[in-house]
Amino acid sequence: MAFELDGERIAAENHGRLAWLEEDYAHLGRQLMRRGVDIDKLTERVAAFRVSVPSWGVGTGGTRFARFAAPGEPRNVFEKIEDCEVVFKLVRTTPGISLHIPWDKPESPAELRAFAQGRGLFFDSMNSNTFQDQPGQDLSYKFGSLSHTDPAVRRQAVEHNLECLRLGVKLGARSHTVWIGDGGNFPGQVHFRKALDRYLESLRAIYAALPEGFRMFIEHKLYEPAFYSTVLNDWGTSYHCVRELGPQAFSLVDLGHHAPNVNIEMIVARLIQFGKLAGFHFNDSKYGDDDLDAGSIKPFQLFLIFNELVDAELSRVPGFDPAYMLDQSHNVTDPIESLATSAVELVRAYVQAHLVDRAALAAAQAENDALLALQALKQAFTTDVSPILGMARYRAGGAIDPLATYRSSGYRERKAEERPAEARRGAGIV
Numbered sequence: 001m002a003f004e005l006d007g008e009r010i011a012a013e014n015h016g017r018l019a020w021l022e023e024d025y026a027h028l029g030r031q032l033m034r035r036g037v038d039i040d041k042l043t044e045r046v047a048a049f050r051v052s053v054p055s056w057g058v059g060t061g062g063t064r065f066a067r068f069a070a071p072g073e074p075r076n077v078f079e080k081i082e083d084c085e086v087v088f089k090l091v092r093t094t095p096g097i098s099l100h101i102p103w104d105k106p107e108s109p110a111e112l113r114a115f116a117q118g119r120g121l122f123f124d125s126m127n128s129n130t131f132q133d134q135p136g137q138d139l140s141y142k143f144g145s146l147s148h149t150d151p152a153v154r155r156q157a158v159e160h161n162l163e164c165l166r167l168g169v170k171l172g173a174r175s176h177t178v179w180i181g182d183g184g185n186f187p188g189q190v191h192f193r194k195a196l197d198r199y200l201e202s203l204r205a206i207y208a209a210l211p212e213g214f215r216m217f218i219e220h221k222l223y224e225p226a227f228y229s230t231v232l233n234d235w236g237t238s239y240h241c242v243r244e245l246g247p248q249a250f251s252l253v254d255l256g257h258h259a260p261n262v263n264i265e266m267i268v269a270r271l272i273q274f275g276k277l278a279g280f281h282f283n284d285s286k287y288g289d290d291d292l293d294a295g296s297i298k299p300f301q302l303f304l305i306f307n308e309l310v311d312a313e314l315s316r317v318p319g320f321d322p323a324y325m326l327d328q329s330h331n332v333t334d335p336i337e338s339l340a341t342s343a344v345e346l347v348r349a350y351v352q353a354h355l356v357d358r359a360a361l362a363a364a365q366a367e368n369d370a371l372l373a374l375q376a377l378k379q380a381f382t383t384d385v386s387p388i389l390g391m392a393r394y395r396a397g398g399a400i401d402p403l404a405t406y407r408s409s410g411y412r413e414r415k416a417e418e419r420p421a422e423a424r425r426g427a428g429i430v
């Protein structure tokens, strides 16, 4: 029997922390009362918050220089799901899993679906991969996939996406995410307009095959692996494409896919306003697509993004239904710890955004009082909402202190014994 993090361990750890949590929660509750905020209502909102974890995030990541494998890594999709379940047990906000095909391609989709369901988990978004060549593949993606100059390569890439859709239906997924590596490394290499036309034509073929109830997400990225130009380079181009495609197509925002200092919260507001925000690949970055843990570098930016999201939620923008997903690469940390911590940081930003005094903010905006407007945001951002997060986890059966609980369980050490490295093959972890 594989070792599992059990509820008793979580309960025992919580036991020693509950008294102080209750004290802190009561104190914060009194503080918030002065601001006219009911802490329990906020805690209830947290209970409904969901963010999906990426199957590709539970293995150790790597850079183009090296990958330092850690002991106890998952060796196949079932073990990846076991690790996702640990994150879910600790924080309770992450029952959804995004899958990457063919990395996670199961022999039996029914078996995989049942395996996840038995753990209270489900599959959220399917992600296609036409940025790598797979063993035995007919044609190469070296010079592109959905936008390739050769129609045969485009057909192969479209067919791979259709395969993801068929698999997604069997797995009970509800969206399909397309990110391509297509682009150019040198000026002149790619004809910008022609490449976008070819890309759109391929997208149309995928969109036409979208199963009932499925949404299609396209993910723009400024650079990498193409270093001079990419075919879907920014949100404006993405917006154009999803409008061309139809009502089930949306623009996905990966926080690491923009130029440094770009105002991402404003991009989010625009996509909300235009009814085309798919949702997010949350992560954080200093320079490029660093795929660091959400909230680790620019927590204020994360808060400002959630400020837009909560504003849309509270003002009931029609059709507003973003999918929240993590997309991170863990090079120097235990992936379970990073994913759990990131999930917590998202909830933190969400709760803080709910603390914004929207009437005060609106009044300051109407009066052109820049300082008071900023203060309305800063007051919310600087409130330590940890007791709310801890209480929400506790009430949902999760860990008051996810990190300490995980470490004390010895999960990773046990997995290092159960999952010997030499047996790790074909795990699809890059």
Ligand code: RM4
Pocket (backbone or CB within 6 Å): 127, 179, 219, 221, 254, 281, 289, 327
């Ligand atoms: C890309 C992009 C995609 C992800 C791949 C692995 O940069 O963020 O979402 O699937 O990386």
Ligand code: MN
Pocket (backbone or CB within 6 Å): 179, 219, 254, 281, 327
């Ligand atoms: Mn991404």
Ligand code: MN
Pocket (backbone or CB within 6 Å): 254, 256, 257, 289, 327
């Ligand atoms: Mn990325």
